[in-house]
Amino acid sequence: MSKLKNAVSHHDAELAELRADRQVAVEYLKAAMESLDDPNDRAAGLLALRTVAEAYGGLGAVAHEAGISREALYRALSPKGNPTLKTLLAVLKTVGLRLSVESEKHAHA
Incomplete structure (x- = not known):
């Protein structure tokens, strides 16, 4: 099997697009x-936040700026992670985003 020249991995292309x-x-x-x-299906949301953090500075830099250890960030944003609200808010702020709330489409009036 030959490698394609100038091929870009899906992950790298995703990071570039983000x-x-x-x-x-x-x-x-x-x-x-x-x-x-x-x-x-919680893993998808955590892995998406991890991907955005990678795209906007890398996990090490985001962890440093958010005031948490890189290892703690890797654990929190892993498929089985369970980040605290403080961690979520810190990561979002570091990448220039914030938490928001909106009404559920099928919520009771």
């Missing part, structure tokens, strides 16, 4: 964060 267009990063994260409501 870096290039902030609105894409916001919509990507908003869609993934909806998975946090489902206990069986």
Whole structure:
């Protein structure tokens, strides 16, 4: 099997796209964060936040600026992670985003 010249991994292409267009990063994260409501699919939201953190500075730099250890950030944003609200807010702030609340589409009036 030969390697393609100038091939870019999916992950690297994803990071480049998120870096290039902030609105894409916001919509990507908003869609993934909806998975946090489902206990069986929480990993998608955490991994999306990890990917955005990688795109906007790298995990080491984001952890440093957020005031947490790199190892703690890796654990918090892993598929089985369970970050505190403080960690989520710190990471979001570091990448230039903030937590927001909106009404559920099927919420009772």
